[in-house]
Amino acid sequence: MLARDVMTREVCAVFPHxxxxxxxxxxxxxxxxxxxxIDDKGKLLGIVSExxxxxxxxxxxxxxMSWWDVILSDPSEQARDYAxxxxxxxQHIMTTSVVTITEETPLAKIAELMEAKRVKRxxxxxxxxxVGIVSRRDLVRALVSKLKKQGPSDDKSIxxxxxxxxxxxIWVARSFVSYSVEHGEVALWGLVTTADQKKALRVxxxxxxxxxxxxxxxxxxxxxxMAV
Numbered sequence: 487m488l489a490r491d492v493m494t495r496e497v498c499a500v501f502p503h504x505x506x507x508x509x510x511x512x513x514x515x516x517x518x519x520x521x522x523x524i525d526d527k528g529k530l531l532g533i534v535s536e537x538x539x540x541x542x543x544x545x546x547x548x549x550x551m552s553w554w555d556v557i558l559s560d561p562s563e564q565a566r567d568y569a570x571x572x573x574x575x576x577q578h579i580m581t582t583s584v585v586t587i588t589e590e591t592p593l594a595k596i597a598e599l600m601e602a603k604r605v606k607r608x609x610x611x612x613x614x615x616x617v618g619i620v621s622r623r624d625l626v627r628a629l630v631s632k633l634k635k636q637g638p639s640d641d642k643s644i645x646x647x648x649x650x651x652x653x654x655x656i657w658v659a660r661s662f663v664s665y666s667v668e669h670g671e672v673a674l675w676g677l678v679t680t681a682d683q684k685k686a687l688r689v690x691x692x693x694x695x696x697x698x699x700x701x702x703x704x705x706x707x708x709x710x711x712m713a714v
Contacts, residue, residue: 487592487593487628488589488590488591488592488593489587489588489589489590489591489592489593489596489610489618489620490589490590490610490618491593491628492593492620492624492625492627492628493589493610493617493618493619493620493624494618494619494620494621494624495617495618497522497609497616497618497619498512498516498518498521499521499522499523499524499528499616500512500521500522500523500524500534500576501523501524501525501526501576502523502525502531502575502576502577502580503575503576503577504523504575504576505574505575506573506574506575506576506579509521509534509576509579510539513536513539518607518621519535519536519606519607519621520533520534520535520536520605520606520607521533521534521535522584522609522616522619523576523577523580524616527615528615528616529614529615529616530584530586530609530611530614530615530616531577531580531582532576532577532580532581532582532584533580533581533584533607533609534576534579534580534581535581535605535606535607538570538579538580538581539579541567541570541571542571543571543572548567548571548572584609585599585603585605585608586608586609586610586611587599587608587609587610587611587620588610588611588612589610589612589617589618591610593625593628596608596620596625597625600622600625606621606622607619607620607621607622608620608621639670639694639695639696640696641667641668641669641670643695643696644667644670644672644694644695644696644697645667647694647695648665648667648672648690648691648694651690651694652690655686655690657683657686658683658687660679660683661676661677661678661679661683661687662676662677662678663675663676663677663678663687663704664676665691667697669698670696670697670698670699671697671698671699671700671701672691672694672697672699672700672701673701673703674687674688674691674700674701674702674703674704675703675704676704676705677704677705677706677707678704678705678706678707679706679707680706681706683706684702684704684706687704688700688702688704
């Protein structure tokens with residue numbers, strides 16, 4: 487799946503001169519975590535997130551620096567922090583280094599970027615103009631949609647899928663696992679090396695389309711200290 491398959495097309499956005507009060511109200515009233523800042527043609531200029539509003543003088547949360555921090559820190563960084571904590575319009579508060587994606591970005595890449603950049607929402611741009619936005623919630627919705635489409639399968643199909651999954655996962659190699667499938671119910675037994683491996687094997691079975699129940703009789707092999 488790609489960004490265009492899950493993105494929200496009706497994007498809540500603000501302009502550079504949008505006042506802080508209206509900006510904060512939009513985040514609260516809509517329940518979103520960030521809002522793009524665009525020009526009058528829809529071109530992306532920046533983004534304002536809840537994180538950008540954490541350090542504010544109005545609520546006493548602006549950064550307090552010791553004289554030592556003032557001496558050692560970059561004056562440009564101090565100026566940016568001041569503008570963010572004291573500015574009253576979106577153009578002064580926004581983050582300009584925005585992580586963006588295109589309509590053709592795969593969901594796997596989106597999830598990777600969200601984790602790496604620690605962001606919850608990413609604007610979808612086309613030639614610099616905002617055409618949508620993808621949030622973590624959109625990825626969860628995609629998951630729900632995918633799960634709903636997984637219909638029942640016969641026992642043979644279930645066994646084939648399980649076999650393929652077991653062969654494709656490297657962490658399965660050190661286990662001694664057997665299983666049977668009857669009327670969609672999987673019986674699982676054998677030896678595994680860790681509790682995490684036991685959990686992962688159960689998840690592997692439970693997420694096969696058509697599986698209705700998993701009976702887990704796996705035993706975690708005791709780990710004995712090596713003799714010295």
